[in-house]
Amino acid sequence: MSDNILSIIPADPDWQPMAEAADAAMAVLRRLVPQFDGFVTTEYRITWHEKVTVIDCGANLERIECPACQNAIGVEWWSDLLEDCVETGFANLAVTVPCCAADVSLNDLHYDWPCGFARFELEAWNPNRDWLPADELAQLAAALGCDVRQVLAHI
Known part of the structure; x- marks a missing residue:
């Protein structure tokens, strides 16, 4: 279910x-x-997470867009990044995006769905x-x- x-x-x-x-x-x-x-x-439910945690939309995620160049970012790139950080948490949300090499926050990427x-x-x-x-x-x-x-x- x-x-x-x-x-x-x-x-x-x-x-x-x-x-x-x-x-x-x-x-x-x-x-x-x-x-x-x-x-x-x-x-x-109310949850206090010890570390910054991803709150994702699950199967609703259709597209991710770069806030710097507005180009699409592969969902696979994002998924791989999340796998690397799921146990350690996100001490720093800064990343260099693969589309234009801009330094942005994961929190500022444009997610469809949010x-x-x-x-x-x-x-x-x-x-x-x-x-x-x-x-x-x-x-x-x-x-x-x-x-x-x-x-x-x-x-």
Whole structure:
């Protein structure tokens, strides 16, 4: 069986909230993503990662684009890079991209579907909805006290 996971992460990969802010943001997420729609029960999780961790979109990833030259970057290059760092974490997100040799952050690559890197994550497993619009992301950002990104994974 496959799962969909809606993750809310800080825009700054190293940032972590205080427990009170995390709980407040989870309360907002629970309100925005109802737990039961008559068929599927959504499960919620809060995770503090010890190290910066990739929060990817799983099978939803279709394309990666360089922010410097706007050319496509092979998903294989990215996957190989992730394999090298999955156990050690991402102490440094700086990379030299293969398309134009620019030095960029992995967090700034343009992912289709969105991906990110974080030390903190709010998750709704099998949410009964799709993407959160800007006004709902703003509610989560206000509760956490930082700008946020969303990642919708299919695993």
